[in-house]
Amino acid sequence: MWGVSYYHGVMQPIQLLQRGVLAGCLLCSTVAVLKAQPLVINYDEAKVPRFTLPDPLTTQDGIQVTTPSAWKGIRRPEILSLLTREMFGEAPGSPESMQFKVESESVDALDGLARRKEVTVHLEGTADTAGVDIDVLIYLPAKAEKPSPVFLGLNFAGNHSIQNDPDITLSKSWMRSNPQNGIVDHQATEASRGSGSSRWPVETILKRGYGVVTAYYGDIDPDFDDGWQNGVHPLFYRDSQKTPESHQWGSIAAWAWGLSRIMDYLQTDHDIAGNKVSVLGHSRLGKTSLWAGATDERFALVISNNSGCGGAALSKRAYGETIRRINSSFPHWFCDNFTYYNDREHLLPFDQHYLIALLAPRPVYIASAQEDRWADPKGEFLSGVYADPVYRLLGKKGISAREMPEINESVGDTIRYHIRTGKHDVTDFDWEQYMNFADQHLK
């Protein structure tokens, strides 16, 4: 069986190469070179390998962590540097020269329901490279009397894709061509307005008292493997450096870093409650929101929608997408050190429950979909379960469930989980749970 048929049901081969298939994802504008090698993708629970998970509450020196201060001072930094070095790669800090520019503002957008702002986060170029602009779109409830809590998430196809609002600036950034969604010759056209709106129920969110903040992920780093020559990476190469070192950031870390730069802006905007920013993302952008929450504790609440392998799903289960498969299809997502674990999940000195533990004690929502077996729903659930002891240590209830809940049932307290009917997507049902969760923890 070749790669294409195992994608989450929406891949279409677009070109046959000598050694592989170049395939495009109809849902999320991805292109992957799927090597023509036999794939063993396991969907059989009986074939999940036996594994032992490392304990988030035992230090590298074998000492039990029994106090919040030992967690904060010793163990959390250990885990953060482990995941940084072995998986996502090290990112630079906040750049010294960064500018925010409000490009447009309206107080009566969406028939008076919203205030809309467009803001550019400008990152300075270097002698060798042009700068990078991240275009941020913000909708806030028009009638808010105090700074609004917001949901911040990157989008797959430009800000204009999240809502059919003719006043949103059409993105000029490079995009994967997708004529069906109005993206022609790598450029968005008017026909692409609102093409992703089913995943962004903006009006419902505004009516519930939350704002929406988004930016196109490709503004930060275009999502294809070019050895990190475009996007933000070259802004930070030192001297004659041409590519990140094996422990330095891949694209997911760059997208997460970009979310932090947007957060830098949000902290300066008096219409936004900077201490009530929930970061969310779907699929690869769910992996991104988890890593953003792990690396930036200003995010008050974190949401992983169908993040799967490299996100919430435990890698050691090797169910659905595996480390080798993700590193082969998307060599630019993680740092090069991560390829060491291709087919060697048993050697991982961590697993994705460590990623969830890094969010503690902040609320985290992990969501799966029943038909999204590629993302391993059970593995996504279990990473929450195995992060629970860290939440308990920090005085939070975490999640008490030990068995997967019923379909469409939301369980847990500070760690919350659901598996809904349907496929790999973001639905109104998902958003309903996220807003209830934010009501519970942030209001």
Ligand code: GTR
């Ligand atoms: C898939 C990838 C998944 C997920 C998804 C997406 O190809 O295998 O890990 O990230 O893309 O982002 O839509």
